[in-house]
Amino acid sequence: MSNHCLTYQPGMEDIGTEILEQVLTQVNAYSPDSYTIEDVQAALNKEQRDFHDFAALLAPAAGSLLESMAVQAKAETTRYFGNNVSLYTPLYIANYCVNHCSYCGFSCKNHIRRSKLTLEEIRLELEAIAATGLDEVLLLTGEDRKHLDLEYIGEAVKLAAQIIGSVGLEIYPLNTDEYALLHGYGADFVSVYQETYDTVIYDKVHPAGPKRSYPYRFNAQERAIRGGMRGVSFGALLGLSDFRRDALATGLHAYLLQQKYPHAEVSFSVPRLRSFQNNPQGGISNMTERQLLQVMLAFRLFMPFAGITISTRERAGFRDHVLGLCATKMSAGVSVGVGGYDAEAKSDKQFEIADGRSVEEIHRMIINRGLQPVYTDYIRGD
Numbered sequence: 001m002s003n004h005c006l007t008y009q010p011g012m013e014d015i016g017t018e019i020l021e022q023v024l025t026q027v028n029a030y031s032p033d034s035y036t037i038e039d040v041q042a043a044l045n046k047e048q049r050d051f052h053d054f055a056a057l058l059a060p061a062a063g064s065l066l067e068s069m070a071v072q073a074k075a076e077t078t079r080y081f082g083n084n085v086s087l088y089t090p091l092y093i094a095n096y097c098v099n100h101c102s103y104c105g106f107s108c109k110n111h112i113r114r115s116k117l118t119l120e121e122i123r124l125e126l127e128a129i130a131a132t133g134l135d136e137v138l139l140l141t142g143e144d145r146k147h148l149d150l151e152y153i154g155e156a157v158k159l160a161a162q163i164i165g166s167v168g169l170e171i172y173p174l175n176t177d178e179y180a181l182l183h184g185y186g187a188d189f190v191s192v193y194q195e196t197y198d199t200v201i202y203d204k205v206h207p208a209g210p211k212r213s214y215p216y217r218f219n220a221q222e223r224a225i226r227g228g229m230r231g232v233s234f235g236a237l238l239g240l241s242d243f244r245r246d247a248l249a250t251g252l253h254a255y256l257l258q259q260k261y262p263h264a265e266v267s268f269s270v271p272r273l274r275s276f277q278n279n280p281q282g283g284i285s286n287m288t289e290r291q292l293l294q295v296m297l298a299f300r301l302f303m304p305f306a307g308i309t310i311s312t313r314e315r316a317g318f319r320d321h322v323l324g325l326c327a328t329k330m331s332a333g334v335s336v337g338v339g340g341y342d343a344e345a346k347s348d349k350q351f352e353i354a355d356g357r358s359v360e361e362i363h364r365m366i367i368n369r370g371l372q373p374v375y376t377d378y379i380r381g382d
Contacts, residue, residue, distance in 0.1 A: 005203045012216045013175040027249045035059035057298035069297040076304035083371045086329040088136035092338045097142030099209030106142045115338040115346035126163040128342035132359040135165040135376040143172035161186025173220035179227025189231035190224040197249035198241035231265030239273035247295045267307030300326040312353040332362035
């Protein structure tokens with residue numbers, strides 16, 4: 001990896017690399033093929049699993065024991081989450097971006113229709129979302145501090161907090177004081193995905209832009225927790241690099257941060273690469289659904305109390321199957337263009353979704369599976 005990729009750009013807060021170094025050391029030493037079926041069985045026989053058990057559960061040898069993993073994962077999911085499935089939807093408020101990511105439809109090099117909602121348009125979109133019964137929203141933007149400054153995002157958070165019960169952010173990484181500011185406005189949790197923990201691939205797919213700073217992005221969740229955020233989400237874009245190593249790094253990253261900040265709510269997202277406008281085939285992950293299921297089961301058995309979100313990147317049948325088994329949260333009635341709830345989306349989509357069901361359809365499916373859709377699971381304090 002180039003030295004430039006390891007450096008901080010002007011204005012980026014450096015809080016150290018303690019956890020980053022631990023993660024990279026373990027991942028670089030990981031040899032998935034060295035684990036045997038006996039290693040996997042030994043991990044399954046434990047009541048509490050450590051990092052080495054997690055590594056075994058991600059190995060190819062575990063592929064023949066998915067049924068046993070699923071039985072135990074379902075028991076853990078029921079133990080910690082009951083039959084509840086939390087519902088949310090993303091709201092893209094802008095898609096301007098200055099990053100050159102090779103795998104993303106929002107890349108500044110991709111010629112697409114760009115847009116940014118006005119505050120009034122944001123209010124109307126939020127009211128349309130609330131009218132469906134949803135009470136959790138994830139506000140998303142591209143990464144462009146010039147077009148999407150902190151003041152604009154802050155006003156969007158204030159609006160969302162007035163209309164929606166729980167407000168999450170998936171925006172460009174911030175410094176601790178900036179996260180604290182948005183938390184004060186009503187933001188509850190932050191999602192930041194490393195995309196890949198493979199430093200060589202990370203360097204290759206992020207040739208320019210602020211996202212090129214590997215350590216600044218890596219430490220975003222810790223800065224968010226320091227800024228007062230209730231919860232943080234972790235994930236790798238599975239398919240960019242070796243999915244087993246990326247899943248291992250994601251789990252260890254979350255685990256070490258949870259140990260350091262026990263009060264924080266930790267969750268995982270498991271997005272696979274999807275096609276996007278001007279790149280209909282090249283961006284699709286070669287990772288199978290069976291392999292994705294293995295990753296999700298391994299996360300559940302390693303950190304049974306952590307939430308796991310399954311997005312509309314995955315087809316409806318797979319999303320339905322993992323509910324109650326390992327997944328605890330899913331999106332519904334999704335638009336991945338700017339806006340799209342109150343009025344037609346004002347931009348091109350970030351990627352192609354695979355499950356376009358409405359909130360009502362998702363609600364009925366969850367009930368039919370003997371589970372309970374949850375629209376509100378957090379009450380914001382004064």
